[in-house]
Amino acid sequence: MAASSSELPERLVVLYASQTGNAMDAAERVGREAERGGCPAVDVLSMDCFDPSCLPRERYVVFVVSTMGQGDPPDSMKDFWTYLTRKSLGARWLEGLFYAVFGLGDSTYGKYNYPAKKLDRRLFNLGAERITEKGLGDDQHSSGYEGALDPWLLILWKSLNQTNPSLLPRISDAIHPNLNILGDAKVEVIYYSAPQDTTISDPKILIERARSMSPALKYHNEGEPQFMLQMVYHEEGEYRQLGFWAGKGANIGNLFCAVPKVLKLHESHFWN
Incomplete structure (x- = not known):
């Protein structure tokens, strides 16, 4: 039964x-x-x-x-x-x-x-x-x-x-047919080479320096994992808010740059 x-x-x-x-x-x-x-x-x-x-x-x-x-x-x-x-x-x-x-x-x-x-x-x-x-x-x-x-x-x-x-x-x-909701964000961390000059405080100079950085040949700390960021919260509304925990190795002044990437598979969700 x-x-x-x-x-x-x-x-x-x-x-x-x-x-x-x-x-x-x-x-x-x-x-x-x-x-x-x-x-x-x-x-x-x-x-x-x-x-x-x-x-x-x-x-x-x-x-x-x-x-x-x-x-x-x-x-x-x-x-x-x-x-x-x-x-x-x-x-x-x-x-x-x-x-x-x-x-x-x-x-x-x-x-x-x-x-x-x-x-x-x-x-x-x-x-x-x-x-x-x-x-x-x-x-x-x-x-x-x-x-x-x-x-x-x-x-x-x-x-x-x-x-x-x-x-x-x-x-x-x-089953709402017209509701397109993005999936959870997937994060990849790439380390960049940058001069260790802590005397510069001008935001414009710091931003230009960040834009001109190239990927590092090796991590500054070989013991750090390639994916070191852990998402600790994810809130959705009119905008998406993400929170990350970078571990104990993060220092004041570290730069986090988020570069969005849309997969071809999902392009229609944005243009249709």
């Missing part, structure tokens, strides 16, 4: 297998939209960070899987997939699990989205129930994989809401 929606865990797990980062980006978008729809708890994890033996304990899982070469799964999916193919797992092992699969691939290859197709079929054969049919993103689409992801997500949220309305209490916020 199926449990009532009031007894089901109010949590959505998004598992991704990515080799170049596209599947991770897509999974993060799924997580953001779920949170915007009011989902009480959302966990976005790489498959190699999730114990597949714990899958039967979950109730709602979305899988986002990319394709490598001639239909091979990403490295982060291999152990997960090996576990799922065990013969000891019965046809009812995942009974009670609701799932959805979205794949990223290239239709010019023979085994187009093969890992996603295999995963979808295997989960179903283990007793899990589809929230919606699998989605297949195609690099050959004029909008890339997002050409299939956009409509697929609309169907996913509506279907998930029918399965358990309490999971997405603000579903209208998740």
Whole structure:
């Protein structure tokens, strides 16, 4: 007997297998939209960070899987997939699990989205129930994989809401077709060479000096990591406010220059 929606865990797990980062980006978008729809708890994890033996304990899982070469799964999916193919797992092992699969691939290859197709079929054969049919993103689409992801997500949220309305209490916020929301900022830190002259105080001179700096050949402190900034808060409104923690190595007078970069994939969000 199926449990009532009031007894089901109010949590959505998004598992991704990515080799170049596209599947991770897509999974993060799924997580953001779920949170915007009011989902009480959302966990976005790489498959190699999730114990597949714990899958039967979950109730709602979305899988986002990319394709490598001639239909091979990403490295982060291999152990997960090996576990799922065990013969000891019965046809009812995942009974009670609701799932959805979205794949990223290239239709010019023979085994187009093969890992996603295999995963979808295997989960179903283990007793899990589809929230919606699998989605297949195609690099050959004029909008890339997002050409299939956009409509697929609309169907996913509506279907998930029918399965358990309490999971997405603000579903209208998740399926708003005209709402373009930027993802979390990704920060890369590059060290620059600059003369250690602390006697200059004229802001105009300091700004011109900053503009003329070139990337350093090596870090001024070899012990410092390449990515030393940690985002400590992220507030959105009419403008975006970001706060960073630079660690104990930051000194008064250190310069932080933020150079925005728009990926070609997202250019249409700004010009349309």
